[in-house]
Amino acid sequence: MHPSIIFIILVLAAIIWGIKLYRERARRNRLFQQPLSSGQITVLENHVPLYTRLPKDLRQTLQGCINYFLDEKVFIGREGLEITDEIRLIIAANACLLIVNNRERYFSGFETILVYPDTYVAKEVSYDGMVEVHKDVARAGESWYRGPIVLSLSDVMHGSGNEQDGHNVVLHEFAHKLDEESGVMDGLPVLRESAHYKEWAEVLTQEYDEFLDRVDRGKNRVIDEYGSVSAPEFFAVATESFFEKSEQMKKRLPELYKQLQTFYGLDPAEW
Numbered sequence: 452m453h454p455s456i457i458f459i460i461l462v463l464a465a466i467i468w469g470i471k472l473y474r475e476r477a478r479r480n481r482l483f484q485q486p487l488s489s490g491q492i493t494v495l496e497n498h499v500p501l502y503t504r505l506p507k508d509l510r511q512t513l514q515g516c517i518n519y520f521l522d523e524k525v526f527i528g529r530e531g532l533e534i535t536d537e538i539r540l541i542i543a544a545n546a547c548l549l550i551v552n553n554r555e556r557y558f559s560g561f562e563t564i565l566v567y568p569d570t571y572v573a574k575e576v577s578y579d580g581m582v583e584v585h586k587d588v589a590r591a592g593e594s595w596y597r598g599p600i601v602l603s604l605s606d607v608m609h610g611s612g613n614e615q616d617g618h619n620v621v622l623h624e625f626a627h628k629l630d631e632e633s634g635v636m637d638g639l640p641v642l643r644e645s646a647h648y649k650e651w652a653e654v655l656t657q658e659y660d661e662f663l664d665r666v667d668r669g670k671n672r673v674i675d676e677y678g679s680v681s682a683p684e685f686f687a688v689a690t691e692s693f694f695e696k697s698e699q700m701k702k703r704l705p706e707l708y709k710q711l712q713t714f715y716g717l718d719p720a721e722w
Contacts, residue, residue: 482522483515494537499544500614501694504722509551516547525563532568532604542566542602545611545621548694549629552716553643558628563599570603592620594627596636617675617688617696626690630683638682642714651710658707659685673699694719 487495492514495502505513520543528534542564550556572587591606602620610619629640638655642648659682665671666679674692678685692700693711697720701708712718 482518483512485515485518486511487514487517491540494540495544498537498541498608499611501548501611501719502544504614504719505551506722509717513544513547513551516551517543519557520547523557523562527563527565529565529567529571532566534566538566538604538607541611542607542621545607545619546625549622549625549690549715556629556632558625560597560632561595561599561628565599565601566607567601567603569605571601573601592624594624594631596631600624600628614695617673617692619691619695622691622694623687626687627683630686636683638686640686640714643716647713651714654706654710655682655686658689658704673703697722 502510502513517540521539524543526534526539526542546558550558570589570591573590573593574587590601591603593601595601602624606620610616610621627636630636630638632641633639638659639648639651642651659678662671662674662685663679666676673696674685675688678688689700689707689711693708693715697708697718700711701720708720
């Protein structure tokens with residue numbers, strides 16, 4: 452093929468890509484600028500108490516995040532569950548709290564959210580030496596790497612409705628999605644600045660070790676003990692407590708709180 456033809460093809464491809472990118476940004480901006488309806492806001496006020504705690508400017512930003520989230524994600528009900536606009540809205544609102552002050556994150560890389568009416572049974576595979584062990588495990592939610600998020604609606608509603616118990620399955624599973632943006636789910640998400648990685652690694656390693664020690668001694672208070680399973684689970688449960696037990700975390704675990712505050716760009720203890 453003649454070099455001039457190759458050049459023309461490359462130019463046309465760049466133009467097409469530029470138009471596509473422009474249209475996507477325009478669509479995104481339009482969705483972010485669109486406020487929620489009064490009915491939608493009433494749902495948030497009734498079922499997402501964390502929304503009512505947000506400063507006014509962050510509420511407006513969250514509404515835009517929700518619009519974009521609802522436009523991007525596909526909700527599928529399981530075991531006969533009918534997905535309503537209210538269900539979609541409540542899940543979206545809780546998930547978008549994680550990115551409300553970082554519009555460059557959109558939970559990319561997946562689109563499907565499976566919702567069961569209640570706690571569901573999942574297959575779990577473990578190994579005892581060379582023996583592969585299969586068992587059924589009851590779950591409230593899970594996040595598949597590069598795949599869907601699975602949620603129990605009863606746990607979604609309970610966690611969303613009580614903003615001070617440190618348990619919110621939507622915050623937990625979507626924290627895993629932020630974690631995996633680095634290419635591996637290891638408790639180290641993509642941070643805002645490269646200079647933060649050294650301090651994050653030092654603080655999170657120490658905090659995790661001290662957390663495991665508190666769990667062993669029966670002295671753990673702020674973070675759910677499920678975090679002792681692994682570093683990724685520690686990050687997820689710490690995220691739950693950061694939003695729902697923010698004052699306790701800031702007082703008892705100030706260094707951990709500071710790292711999460713920098714990562715999420717939020718200070719919920721001051722809301």
